[in-house]
Structures are given as C-alpha cells and as structure tokens.
Amino acid sequence: MKKAAILAQTKEGQLSEQTRQLVSFVSAFYPDQIKLLILGDVKFSTVSSSVPVDLFQLSADLYADSDSIATIAAGLDNFSVFGIKSIQIDNMLSLLAAITKKDMISGIQTLSYSSDKFSISKSIFSGKASLELSTSTASFFSINRNFDFSQISEYSELALKSSSSVEKTNTNKASIVSIKPITGSIPLPDAAIVVGAGRGLKDPGNWTIVEDLAKALGAATACSKPVSDLNWRPHHEHVGQTGVKISPNLYIACGISGAIQHLAGVNGSRIVVVINNDPEAPFFKHADYGIVGDVNDILPRLTKKLQSH
Ligand SMILES: Cc1cc2nc3c(=O)[nH]c(=O)nc-3n(C[C@H](O)[C@H](O)[C@H](O)COP(=O)(O)OP(=O)(O)OC[C@H]3O[C@@H](n4cnc5c(N)ncnc54)[C@H](O)[C@@H]3O)c2cc1C
Structure with missing residues (x-):
C-alpha cells in the first residue's frame, strides 16, 4: 500500500x-x-x-x-x-x-x-x-x-x-529574486468566502456597502465583467468565463443578473446566496438562498447583524 x-x-x-x-x-x-x-x-x-x-x-x-x-x-x-x-x-x-x-x-x-x-x-x-x-x-x-x-x-x-x-545546494538552475506577499486583500481563487457585486450597484461609489459586508465576513470581493469593463472595480476581481474561477464555501452575489458567462466562474461555490431586487433574475434558479430586495437596504442590514455577533 x-x-x-x-x-x-x-x-x-x-x-x-x-x-x-x-x-x-x-x-x-x-x-x-x-x-x-x-x-x-x-x-x-x-x-x-x-x-x-x-x-x-x-x-x-x-x-x-x-x-x-x-x-x-x-x-x-x-x-x-x-x-x-x-x-x-x-x-x-x-x-x-x-x-x-x-x-x-x-x-x-x-x-x-x-x-x-x-x-x-x-x-x-x-x-x-x-x-x-x-x-x-x-x-x-x-x-x-x-x-x-x-x-x-x-x-x-x-x-x-x-x-x-531541504538544504540549499550550490547548483541552482533557478532562484527566487524576491517574494512579494499579497497584503491587504484575500486572493480570490483562495478565498473561502466571496462577496460579488454587479451592475445593480449602479455606481462605483456605492461599493462601500459591498466592502463592509466582505470585511464583516472576512471575505474577498469580486465583480461581474461589465463592472470591471466600466473600471468600477479592478480587473483581477472579475469572475466568470473570461475572468477568475472561484470555488468558495460561500458566494454572495449582489445585484448580479446571473448570466451564463458569470455562472461559469462561480459554479464551483458550495453555497450561493443571491440578493437581487428582480424576483425573475436568472441567478435565483442557481441559488441555495435568495433574497429579493434592494442591495442598498439588505447589505448594510446584513453587515450590522454580523458586526453585532
Ligand atoms: C463572450 C462573453 C464573455 C463574458 N464573460 C463574462 C464573465 O466572465 N463574467 C461576467 O460576469 N460576465 C461576462 N459576460 C457578460 C455577461 O453576459 C453579462 O452581461 C454580465 O454578467 C452581466 O453583469 P451584471 O449581472 O453585473 O449586470 P446586469 O445584467 O445589468 O444585471 C444587474 C442586476 O442587478 C439587479 N439590480 C439592479 N438594481 C438593484 C438593486 N438596487 N438591488 C438589487 N439588485 C439590483 C438587476 O435586477 C439585474 O439582475 C460575458 C459576455 C460575453 C458575450
């Protein structure tokens, strides 16, 4: 054996x-x-x-x-x-x-x-x-x-x-010149919890409610492709078919419609929570839990609840 x-x-x-x-x-x-x-x-x-x-x-x-x-x-x-x-x-x-x-x-x-x-x-x-x-x-x-x-x-x-x-040898064929650890944010592919947001946030200035929720959960932040195309968020946060593939234990999708190209990057998530004000949003069909509501209302309430625990 x-x-x-x-x-x-x-x-x-x-x-x-x-x-x-x-x-x-x-x-x-x-x-x-x-x-x-x-x-x-x-x-x-x-x-x-x-x-x-x-x-x-x-x-x-x-x-x-x-x-x-x-x-x-x-x-x-x-x-x-x-x-x-x-x-x-x-x-x-x-x-x-x-x-x-x-x-x-x-x-x-x-x-x-x-x-x-x-x-x-x-x-x-x-x-x-x-x-x-x-x-x-x-x-x-x-x-x-x-x-x-x-x-x-x-x-x-x-x-x-x-x-x-392992001891260092003198016959190195390659060596590391410098190591720059990622500081501040959690790398998306490695994150256990991810809070993603889409065009439903309406304006890059509204992202504080997403960041506050992510902070309360110890989560990484992600976004849909149009959001990074609009330069509302950096490109390394874009998840989906043409972006990063994630497989967290929990993915909270806020104001994202659930297009097939977005789902291709988040299908590996264990539990998906969708927050959208349109009850017909396609993402709800792929959610474990869904909240029909306005992100501007739901996100701060969730954050407050988490902070009080
Ligand atoms: C070749 C190709 C590759 C692509 N690759 C990707 C990819 O990798 N990743 C990706 O994400 N997309 C990708 N797309 C784009 C994809 O098809 C969708 O257009 C995109 O995912 C939609 O982004 P969104 O959900 O943020 O925006 P929208 O489709 O505009 O959806 C916004 C959602 O927010 C909701 N909303 C609005 N206001 C509120 C509010 N106040 N509270 C709550 N909800 C609200 C709306 O009901 C809606 O469902 C690709 C497209 C193509 C053609």
Missing part, C-alpha cells in the same frame, strides 16, 4: 484549518504515518492528527530551486500526495507530478479510498457537470477548497515524530 504525504498550507505561522482537516481526513485511510511537507518558513512544534506525522520543510527561498524540488520528488516514490487547492500548492503538486512522471487530478470535490483505489468526483466544463472516476495510478491530488470535511468528527493533538528539511 502507498504512503501519504500532504502539502501543508500555513496561515500566520500555523497550519491552516483546512490542512488540519485534510490530515485527519487522509489519516482515515493511511493510518500508519503521514508525511507533512511545509512550504515556507514556519515554526511550530505540534500538529493535529490521529496518526504519527513526519514533518518536512522547504523554505520560501527554495521554491524555485530545481535541485531542492527534485530532492522532495525523490522522497515521494510510492506516496499519494494531497493538497488543498491554491496557486502555490497546485504549482508544487504539478511540478512534483511532472518530475515523478505520475498522474495528477485537480478540482476534487469528493474522494474515497478502498482496495487501493480512489473514487473521485471533480467538476468539469466550468462547473456545469461533475465527472466521476476511479483511479489506482494517480499519485497527486488537488482538493477543492470547498471539499466537505464534515464527516471528520474531531482531531487530536499529537507531537511530531521527526523533523527534517
């Missing part, structure tokens, strides 16, 4: 909540030991898992160091490697898959394991359809951010079994 490795995401020097959930989830079918690969310069002494965890670290200045990545890849023979989807994790998973010449599956919505086989469902065609597949050959797995970990009841604290790290 293969062993398991997890590419860990960190947040403020700690394992992210979703990485902790992934460790618990994966340990259900790999009970012997899990190798945790930490990307970045993070220090901590315990991880949450019901199985022994072997820690392995790649410091930030070695992300583009081909020899260091090759060293990691060499240590992953006979491993199944998992990560929660993000730009950084997907880059590393696909690099490792290419070096080891193994298959990678991304966009995973559900995953189970039995008799050395993974059964997987993943979204395809911009989230309009779901593909069911089973594989015993793929070794690299990128799990969607909105993967349902609810079957994990709890996770226990456990001391690390051992710790090692």
Whole structure:
C-alpha cells in the first residue's frame, strides 16, 4: 500500500484549518504515518492528527530551486500526495507530478479510498457537470477548497515524530529574486468566502456597502465583467468565463443578473446566496438562498447583524 504525504498550507505561522482537516481526513485511510511537507518558513512544534506525522520543510527561498524540488520528488516514490487547492500548492503538486512522471487530478470535490483505489468526483466544463472516476495510478491530488470535511468528527493533538528539511545546494538552475506577499486583500481563487457585486450597484461609489459586508465576513470581493469593463472595480476581481474561477464555501452575489458567462466562474461555490431586487433574475434558479430586495437596504442590514455577533 502507498504512503501519504500532504502539502501543508500555513496561515500566520500555523497550519491552516483546512490542512488540519485534510490530515485527519487522509489519516482515515493511511493510518500508519503521514508525511507533512511545509512550504515556507514556519515554526511550530505540534500538529493535529490521529496518526504519527513526519514533518518536512522547504523554505520560501527554495521554491524555485530545481535541485531542492527534485530532492522532495525523490522522497515521494510510492506516496499519494494531497493538497488543498491554491496557486502555490497546485504549482508544487504539478511540478512534483511532472518530475515523478505520475498522474495528477485537480478540482476534487469528493474522494474515497478502498482496495487501493480512489473514487473521485471533480467538476468539469466550468462547473456545469461533475465527472466521476476511479483511479489506482494517480499519485497527486488537488482538493477543492470547498471539499466537505464534515464527516471528520474531531482531531487530536499529537507531537511530531521527526523533523527534517531541504538544504540549499550550490547548483541552482533557478532562484527566487524576491517574494512579494499579497497584503491587504484575500486572493480570490483562495478565498473561502466571496462577496460579488454587479451592475445593480449602479455606481462605483456605492461599493462601500459591498466592502463592509466582505470585511464583516472576512471575505474577498469580486465583480461581474461589465463592472470591471466600466473600471468600477479592478480587473483581477472579475469572475466568470473570461475572468477568475472561484470555488468558495460561500458566494454572495449582489445585484448580479446571473448570466451564463458569470455562472461559469462561480459554479464551483458550495453555497450561493443571491440578493437581487428582480424576483425573475436568472441567478435565483442557481441559488441555495435568495433574497429579493434592494442591495442598498439588505447589505448594510446584513453587515450590522454580523458586526453585532
Ligand atoms: C463572450 C462573453 C464573455 C463574458 N464573460 C463574462 C464573465 O466572465 N463574467 C461576467 O460576469 N460576465 C461576462 N459576460 C457578460 C455577461 O453576459 C453579462 O452581461 C454580465 O454578467 C452581466 O453583469 P451584471 O449581472 O453585473 O449586470 P446586469 O445584467 O445589468 O444585471 C444587474 C442586476 O442587478 C439587479 N439590480 C439592479 N438594481 C438593484 C438593486 N438596487 N438591488 C438589487 N439588485 C439590483 C438587476 O435586477 C439585474 O439582475 C460575458 C459576455 C460575453 C458575450
């Protein structure tokens, strides 16, 4: 049987909540030991898992160091490697898959394991359809951010079994000149909650009600294409067929009609809430929850309610 490795995401020097959930989830079918690969310069002494965890670290200045990545890849023979989807994790998973010449599956919505086989469902065609597949050959797995970990009841604290790290070599074929962390806003593809707004906001000056709601929820902000075409919002916020694809746990769409091109970028969201003053707006057909009302009324009320909790 293969062993398991997890590419860990960190947040403020700690394992992210979703990485902790992934460790618990994966340990259900790999009970012997899990190798945790930490990307970045993070220090901590315990991880949450019901199985022994072997820690392995790649410091930030070695992300583009081909020899260091090759060293990691060499240590992953006979491993199944998992990560929660993000730009950084997907880059590393696909690099490792290419070096080891193994298959990678991304966009995973559900995953189970039995008799050395993974059964997987993943979204395809911009989230309009779901593909069911089973594989015993793929070794690299990128799990969607909105993967349902609810079957994990709890996770226990456990001391690390051992710790090692990749040392810098003198034969770098590539090196990182500088790293500029994204500050201020949450990157859209990585956001767990997104508040999106469309032409129904009427004027760029009205965006404070969207930003206030996003702040109260710890969410990223997004917009429809016409809004970025009008320069009301920056282009990197434009979601849809021709923009960013998002897969948050919660997407709140405010004053957006729900055109098919917009839906193509947000279909991967777990829960969709639509706020629109037109009860016939097409978006309501794709919503889990709908509020018929004026954004200028509903958004400040929602924000106030959240702030009072
Ligand atoms: C090739 C192509 C690619 C495209 N790619 C994209 C894409 O990637 N992403 C994208 O978003 N679009 C894309 N579009 C455009 C898309 O077809 C729609 O035109 C666009 O999504 C509509 O944006 P909207 O919903 O913000 O505006 P509108 O269609 O104008 O809708 C505004 C909505 O706001 C509601 N509203 C108005 N006032 C209020 C109020 N006070 N309170 C609450 N609700 C209110 C209205 O009822 C309406 O439903 C593309 C189009 C083409 C042809």
